Amino acid sequence: MKKRVTLTFPRRTVHMPVTYRLAKDFNVAANIIRAQVAPNQVGKLIVELLGDIDEIDASIDWMRSHDITVSVTSREIVIDETICVDCGLCTGVCPTEALSLHPQTFQLQFTRSRCVLCEQCIPTCPVIAISTTF
Template sequence: MRKRVTMIFPRHVVNLPITYRLARDFDVAANIVRAQVAPDEVGTLVVELSGDIDQVEASLEWTRSQGIEVSESSSEIRVDRDRCVDCGLCTGVCPTEALVLNPEIFALEYLRNKCIMCEQCIPTCPVDALSAAL
């Protein structure tokens, strides 16, 4: 089973070796999609967990017991065509080229099958045309 989650770390648990503990204690592989973690600050980790369904659920339960907020990640990026001005700024931060400008019509295209839901594009959009959809 694979599950993508976002973890929000309070300051007092930022130094906890989460991915190591998930692998060692639960036999769950953690592929880090995006991380923003610094000592003595609130941290955010977007991670895709892989393993036996019961072990993944047990690992998430343990993670929550450590005071870490866990939420399931969105399934896709939504482009609000009424707001989008096709500027292409989001394409520059997309690591998988899931957002591209069609050169023939100079319009933004979202290639869902390439998206890893890192959500780096959302804060980049100057007109707030991008959001995470469930």
């Protein structure tokens, strides 16, 4: 089972080795998609949790017991293919190369698993074909 969540750490828990504890105590793999963490500041992680659903739920309960806010991320980048003109401008700002042009057809390709929801592509699209869903 996979579950993408956003973790918000209060200042006092930023130092905790959360991903280590998830793996060691709950047998849950944590793939960090996006991170904004600094000492003595509120931290934010977007993490994809992978493991048994009961273990994932137990790990979420554990994080919440340590005052880490956990919210299930259902936001995704959406491309309206009826509007997209395959200009490729979005590919130039995509830091993970989730957006690319097919080398032979020059049609836009979106690899969702590489997307880190940075949303840099949204304002770049001249025809407003890229948006997010909740």
